[in-house]
Amino acid sequence: MNKNLKHEILAAAQSFFNEKGYQETTMRDIASALGISLGNLTYHFHKKEDLMIALLKWPDFMNQPPASTFTEFFELIEAMIDSLIVNRFFYTVDELGRATPEFYRHNVDMVSQIENHLELSLQRLSDREFLVPWLSDDERHAFTRMIMDSHLIWIKNSFYREVQDQLSYANFLDIHWHLLESHVRKEKISEYQKCRSWLSFEQD
Missing domain, CATH: 1.10.357 (Tetracycline Repressor; domain 2)
Incomplete structure (x- = not known):
């Protein structure tokens, strides 16, 4: 995995989870904020829980x-x-x-x-x-x-x-x-x- 992209994904997820709430945040929210496709995001982190565990x-x-x-x-x-x-x-x-x-x-x-x-x-x-x-x-x-x-x-x-x-x-x-x-x-x-x-x- 590209280390810079991984860092950007986790930073975006952390920001969304803290400001919007974990349950209200979608994978599409995170992908959209980063300007990447949902498929690209789920290739690296299959589901939202994977992001939580990584954080x-x-x-x-x-x-x-x-x-x-x-x-x-x-x-x-x-x-x-x-x-x-x-x-x-x-x-x-x-x-x-x-x-x-x-x-x-x-x-x-x-x-x-x-x-x-x-x-x-x-x-x-x-x-x-x-x-x-x-x-x-x-x-x-x-x-x-x-x-x-x-x-x-x-x-x-x-x-x-x-x-x-x-x-x-x-x-x-x-x-x-x-x-x-x-x-x-x-x-x-x-x-x-x-x-x-x-x-x-x-x-x-």
Whole structure:
């Protein structure tokens, strides 16, 4: 497959899915937007579900080792949020996660791996004495689960509410800073706050 055409097809599909909705978008919409025939499109991607699967590949941040500093941890959180936004069509329609049994298993496995990556990062921060020791594996897992659930709730709500009622990206990220701060060792608070100020400045 021509790599440039593949990229263009996926970019067009992603744009349509996010703006028009996955279920409302047709293969003909995508082909027409690209100025190619429907046959040319279906030669490369036989059906719409194939496009969805191609878009929902493993996120790039999963290729990185677990975070071991405050900066790396919040870069991970930002990457997780960004990956939700890029393919928000998928996370705002519950039925898509169960499109087929095979895809459902793929989706469950992907979410499980992301959750595990996040939990390993939290444990590494504790092992390196950035965070206070977790009282138990259950406590660490519950904290991880809370972050994962908050991401899904945020992405589902953010694009269906009035602009003035939306929790902004910056405010949502700020919640993570407050959540983790309660687990930061006292002797690391100053470093934590400096990291927060520096990353906030970078975003501005």
